[in-house]
Amino acid sequence: QGFLIRALPRMQKVRKGLRHVELENPLRWQSGCPLERLTNAAMLLDANLVETSAIADVSTQAVDFEILDHKALVEPSSESELSNIFGLLRCSHYKTKPSDLPTFLEGPSMRWCALRFRSHVVALAIACVEEPITERHVAEAVYKRQRKAPPQLIAQTLSHEAGFFEATGMRFARIMRLCVHPAVQRRGLGVHLLKQTIADLRGLEGVDAVGACFGATPMLLRLWNGVGTRLAWLAHGCEPSSGHHSATVLMPCTTRMHELLERLQARFALQLPDFLLGPLSQISADIL
Numbered sequence: 001q002g003f004l005i006r007a008l009p010r011m012q013k014v015r016k017g018l019r020h021v022e023l024e025n026p027l028r029w030q031s032g033c034p035l036e037r038l039t040n041a042a043m044l045l046d047a048n049l050v051e052t053s054a055i056a057d058v059s060t061q062a063v064d065f066e067i068l069d070h071k072a073l074v075e076p077s078s079e080s081e082l083s084n085i086f087g088l089l090r091c092s093h094y095k096t097k098p099s100d101l102p103t104f105l106e107g108p109s110m111r112w113c114a115l116r117f118r119s120h121v122v123a124l125a126i127a128c129v130e131e132p133i134t135e136r137h138v139a140e141a142v143y144k145r146q147r148k149a150p151p152q153l154i155a156q157t158l159s160h161e162a163g164f165f166e167a168t169g170m171r172f173a174r175i176m177r178l179c180v181h182p183a184v185q186r187r188g189l190g191v192h193l194l195k196q197t198i199a200d201l202r203g204l205e206g207v208d209a210v211g212a213c214f215g216a217t218p219m220l221l222r223l224w225n226g227v228g229t230r231l232a233w234l235a236h237g238c239e240p241s242s243g244h245h246s247a248t249v250l251m252p253c254t255t256r257m258h259e260l261l262e263r264l265q266a267r268f269a270l271q272l273p274d275f276l277l278g279p280l281s282q283i284s285a286d287i288l
Helices: 004-016 032-045 072-075 076-092 101-105 136-143 150-161 166-171 191-200 218-228 257-278
Strands: 064-068 108-117 120-130 172-180 207-217 228-240 246-251
Touching: 064 191, 064 218, 072 076, 072 101, 076 120, 076 172, 101 108, 108 191, 120 191, 136 150, 136 166, 150 166, 150 172, 150 207, 150 228, 150 246, 166 257, 172 191, 191 207, 191 218, 207 218, 218 228, 218 246, 228 257, 246 257
Parallel strands: 172 207
Antiparallel strands: 064 108, 108 120, 120 172, 207 246, 228 246
16 A cells, blocks of 8 residues: 555656556456455455545635544444445554554554544544653663664653663654545645644653654655644654655653753764764655
8 A cells, every 4th residue: 555655656756658457357356356355354454545526625724633533433323334434544644554453453552543524533643652661671771773663662762772771761642644635635734733733642641752753755744843832753664654754753751851952963963974974865855
């Protein structure tokens, strides 16, 4: 799906007349295979978006912000809405994969924020709260790059990549997904949802900062900068899913996070000239 969302549009701009061909009939089994139907249904691989005609006149003034009870979406009565929501994720975000569904539904501290137009979810943000790494030996191992802490992605990035150990003891609210129905993009819905979601997450108890990690493009950096976040780190390598250097942005909520972010940005500014001669030498000038 990442290829269709990220790579294909760029290829179509460069190569005029490029044909997009889809395989409808399977090659290794018969069409209509019961196992294929079961797999598609169980993993929502054929989840569809809300019909465009039902949301054609949507605007930022006509939507309502709400926190979805994502656990209730697994109830039989919510099957259609869950399918439409996962269809929104599948068709609008390049990182979406089948295993996301159980992760987002069952993971602890998950928060689903949505814009609803009439009865339809037209934009969705999924966030999680990353708890501090409380065990000293684990925090030190993460800082020294001896192990990883996947649930605490921001703390891990700021400690073992940027070099600030104290980040391991902070509580972050990380926005993992932000997507808008393809038919109603570029109407301000993404910015509207992002602002509402950040305000909601900043109100959670004990959160030091709201942040996100994503493949850095000029458009995404403008989006996040426009809602008040600040760039804290730019990874040296490109992430496989996007092909871009991963950016970490933060909006501090506490004094200690404000102070840490100032130090993060000051050190990054000092290191940047050397980075541009080495690991960031191929980065686009538009990113900077």
